Amino acid sequence: MASSLLSSPKPSSFSSANPTSTPRPRAQTLSPFRAAAPRFSHGLATAAAAANPSASRRCYHRAFARPAVRHARRPRIHTFIATSEIHMQHKLRKTPEQVVAIAKEMVAYARSLGCPDVEFSPEDAGRSNREFLYHILEEVIKAGATTLNIPDTVGYTLPYEFGKLIADIKANTPGIENAIISTHCQNDLGLATANTLAGAHAGARQLEVTINGIGERAGNASLEEVVMAIKCRRELLGGLYTGINTQHITMSSKMVQEHSGLHVQPHKAIVGANAFAHESGIHQDGMLKYKGTYEIISPDDIGLTRANEFGIVLGKLSGRHAVRSKLVELGYEITDKEFEDFFKRYKEVAEKKKRVTDEDIEALLSDEIFQPKVFWSLADVQATCGTLGLSTATVKLIGPDGDEKIACAVGTGPVDAAYKAVDDIIQIPTVLREYSMTSVTEGIDAIATTRVVVTGDVSDSKHALTGHSFNRAFSGSGAALDIVVSSVRAYLSALNKMSSFVGAIKASSEVSESQRVQTTE
Incomplete structure (x- = not known):
């Protein structure tokens, strides 16, 4: 599910009042597969689950749904079931009467867990029969639903259709005054943002969106587009506002791109280059x-902030004070030791580039500072490639014990050869699932950022629903002027995460075994 833009237990999450009043907290969606959620000061936390009244699903809900949001000041359980004819007939294979009964039972069950806010979604509402939609929404309101989320699950509706759908639900659903109407729009026809705004104009007071519009298939309604459209055209939306600090949009977008590996197109509205x-x-x-x-x-x-308006332009002659000032202006606070480690990397890059951009700074920070616990670090790598022979690579790593280890390998290209050399040293069976590289800036001297995803022989992870073991995936990122160096750093980042996870699993097993022995004795 997409993360909620706004939510409130009262039907006034968007307000037409003075926008200088206390902003409403942003909502946050949590995976139901976590047994415990972090502590939230103000935000809404949501555990989502498909409606299913079977005994096994009830155990699942009790084990995960309520505990997942128990620390939140504004907890919510979100349950959903399909209501369109095509979904009921071909996917659920249930009658409309059965679907209504399931929805009512699961909403009531969610309320019985002590959660004051229960959200219900009629999946594929955009293609559902209107009269049936009004009926099932009326029944779940009676059962205790406080938020009614209306999804355009396959991105099928046009803006005027979706706006009318929200208006019709508001006008024809008994008890709707006791609930918040929400929107959840997919982007299959490129209309997710437009449909979301049409829904808000028609009376929806919660909008479910995602940063950069990432999501299933073509994505979801984009947070930055929806927020800025409301901010720019507030007068045409009845004075609605979000209370979101829009000055964090650019940084949030970059963070999501970096950690997800999903980069937005240059012409993306609001956050594109x-x-x-x-x-x-x-x-x-x-x-x-x-x-x-x-x-x-x-x-x-x-x-x-445009680079030519920023004031400080960094280069190879820039000193510690200038670099530190740049970090502060970009919003980064790091320790003195972290800064010294970063400054060494900065000087290496600055010696080879005429000018170091803000994007370069952020890429280096991510690669040098914001990395997992280091078990293996790169000392040196040398690769040869071309059309005259096989590609080769020599890699020197520093291991957990501080010893240097060297390996040479041959591959189909310099990166393949370097990865094989790393594998020879570390001896952890892995499979490279994803590999992508992007240029941070324009020009032949641009820093390359690499992202990889690997899996290994780590089958201790259990699927929350099925209980089946699976090989966990680990992602890693790296940045350097040299694409081979960037690739190796990303690979090591993923392997370090894997090593950390394996170590934690072993430690947990040893503790469990020790406790078992003590109990038997």
């Missing part, structure tokens, strides 16, 4: 005379 770039001569002339001619949003509103 070209969103505030003006190349046309006529546009540039207008911008130089008055920025409002072609910019409906100020870059400052989303926390984006």
Whole structure:
């Protein structure tokens, strides 16, 4: 499920009141597969589960759904079941009457767990029969549902259709005044944001969105697009506002891109690299005379500062104070030791690049500072490749004991050869599932960022629903001017995560065995 943009136990999550009033907390969705959630000061935490009244599912709900949100000040359990004819007939193979009974039972069950806020979604509502939709929503309200989420599950509806759907539900569902109407729009036809805004205009007061619009298939409604559209066109939406600090949008978008490996297209609205770039001569002339001619949003509103307006330009002659000031302006706070480690990497890059950009700084920080516990670190790597022979690589690693280990390998390319050399040293069976590389900036001297996903012989993980063992996947990222070095650093990052996980599993097994022995004695 997408994370909720806004939510409140009262039907006024969006407000037409003075926007300077206390902003409402942002909602956060948690996976139901976690036995415990972190402590939230204000945000909403949601555990989501498909409606199924079987005994095994009841055990699952009791074991995971309520405990997953027990620390939240505003806990919620979200249950859903399909209501369109095509889903009921071909997927659920149940009659409408059976679907209503299941929905009522599971909403009531969620309330019986002591959760004051229960969200219900009629999956594929966009293609559901209207009268049946009104009926099932009425019944779940009676059973205790407090939030009614209306999903356009396959992104099928057009904006005027979806807006009318929300308006019709609001007008024809008995008891709707006691619940919040929510939207959840997919982007299969590229209309998720438009449909979401149409829903808000028609009376929805919770909008489910995702940062960068990532999600199933073509994605979900984009948080940054929805938020900025509401902020820019507030007067046409009845004075609605979100209370979200939009100056964190750019940083949040970059963080999601980095950790997910899903990079937005350059022309992505609001957060794309070209969103505030003006190349046309006529546009540039207008911008130089008055920025409002072609910019409906100020870059400052989303926390984006143009490099040529920033003041500090870093290069190979920049000292510690200038670099540290740049980190502060970018919003990073690191310890003195972390800064010294980072500064060494910075100087290596600055010696080879004429100018170090903000994007370079962020890539180096992520690679040097924000990494898992280091078991193996890269000392040196040398690779040869070309059309005259096989690619070879020599890798030197520093192990957990501080000893240096060297291996050479041959591969189909320099990266393949380097990875084989790493495998020869570390001796952990792995399978490379994903490999991607992107350029941080333009130009031949750009830093390359690499992201990999590996799996190994780590089958101690259990699927929360089926109980089956599976091989856990581990992702890693690396950054360097040299693509081979960047690739090796990313591979080591993933292997270090795997080593840390394996170590934790072994330690847990040893503790369990020790406790078992003590109990028997």
